Amino acid sequence: MGQLTRVSTGIAGLDRILIGGLIPERVYLVHGPPGAGKTTLGMHFLAAGVSAGERSLMITFGEPEDHVRADAASIGLNMDGVHILDLTPTSETFFETQTYDIFSPAEVERESITAHIAKAIRDVKPSRIFVDSFSQFGNLATDAFHHRRLAQSFFRFATEQGATLIVASHEREGARDVDGVIHLECVRDRRTIRILKFRGSDFQPGHHLMRLTSSGIEVPSAAA
Numbered sequence: 001m002g003q004l005t006r007v008s009t010g011i012a013g014l015d016r017i018l019i020g021g022l023i024p025e026r027v028y029l030v031h032g033p034p035g036a037g038k039t040t041l042g043m044h045f046l047a048a049g050v051s052a053g054e055r056s057l058m059i060t061f062g063e064p065e066d067h068v069r070a071d072a073a074s075i076g077l078n079m080d081g082v083h084i085l086d087l088t089p090t091s092e093t094f095f096e097t098q099t100y101d102i103f104s105p106a107e108v109e110r111e112s113i114t115a116h117i118a119k120a121i122r123d124v125k126p127s128r129i130f131v132d133s134f135s136q137f138g139n140l141a142t143d144a145f146h147h148r149r150l151a152q153s154f155f156r157f158a159t160e161q162g163a164t165l166i167v168a169s170h171e172r173e174g175a176r177d178v179d180g181v182i183h184l185e186c187v188r189d190r191r192t193i194r195i196l197k198f199r200g201s202d203f204q205p206g207h208h209l210m211r212l213t214s215s216g217i218e219v220p221s222a223a224a
Contacts, residue, residue, distance in 0.1 A: 004201060007128070007164045010048030011041065013219025014182075017195060017204045022164055022180070024127075026199070027155045029134075029175055030168045032184030037191065037212050038168035039063070041184070042130035043072045043079065044216055045166055049128040050081040057126035057163075059085045059117060062133030075216040085120045087113060113140060114150075118157065126163050134167035134174070152177050184210070193219060 006021035015021045022028060030038045042058070049056035058079075060068060065086040072079040121129070131137070137154075141147035151174050158165045167174070175181050181196040185207070192207040211218045 008048045008052070009041070010044030010046075010051075011217050011219055013208070013210075013221065014041075014193065014217075016221070017193070017208055017219065018198065019202055019204070022166075023200050024164050025159045025162060026179035027159060027165045027167070027177075028180040028182060029172075029178045030166055030182045030184065031170070031172050031175070033170055033186065036184035036186050037210065037217055038170075038184060039068075039071070039132050040075070040212065040217050041182070042132060042166055042168055043068070043075075043077050046082045046128060046130050047072065047077040047079060049126075050078055054127040055124055056082045056128040057085065057120060057124045057130075058082055059087065059120070059129065059131045060133065061087050061131075061136035064088045068132075075214060077216060083120065083124045083126070085116060087116065114154075117154070121158060121161050121163070125161070129158055129163045129165045131165070131167040134169040135171045137167075138173070148174075148177065 004020070005024055006015070006018075007024045008015055008021045009018070030041055032038055039062070046056040046058055058068065063071070065084045068084060069079055137151060138147045141150050155165065155177060167178070172181075175197065178197070179199040181198075183194045183196050185192045185194070191210040191212065193210040194207050195203045195205065209220055211220070
């Protein structure tokens with residue numbers, strides 16, 4: 001069996017745990033509580049794409065673009081070449097009168113958002129996509145069945161366009177439909193990273209120490 005091509009996560013220690021990195025054109029869920037480092041992991045992934053001369057796209061439901069770029073710069077990650085689709089609500093949204101409640105998106109809003117996502121992927125043609133606050137994706141569906149169908153369709157569309165996709169969420173919903181699950185934990189200031197699922201490859205099991213530093217995420221060689 002030949003050596004599998006790998007996609008670097010941009011974090012050397014995590015690539016080591018994954019026996020070389022991610023398998024391309026597959027979908028990965030980064031799961032963990034708020035503040036665990038999910039967005040930082042995604043920024044490492046995108047910045048690694050910039051360094052490799054690849055097209056990268058970030059779709060953000062959580063932080064606005066200017067905050068994302070400022071946060072990346074603060075830890076020395078180059079996001080200049082990353083395209084960012086900012087789907088966070090503008091300040092004007094609060095004052096706009098709509099035919100639907102802003103906290104319960106109607107059919108027209110879902111179609112608008114998915115159209116924006118599809119257009120960005122087709123226009124940018126990214127090799128890497130990172131979706132931040134993917135749990136917000138669930139607000140675009142009317143029930144659990146349609147949420148899963150929408151997520152599955154998005155995953156298939158993104159990978160068929162040639163992208164390796166990472167989605168970040170504080171919920172584990174959707175884990176059964178992805179190819180890999182990376183779990184981040186933070187208990188009493190002790191941070192760990194653990195691979196719960198990785199289709200098509202072996203990996204180093206167990207909890208591994210993780211640090212959030214002034215240079216981003218570090219995963220030392222020593223086991224937790």
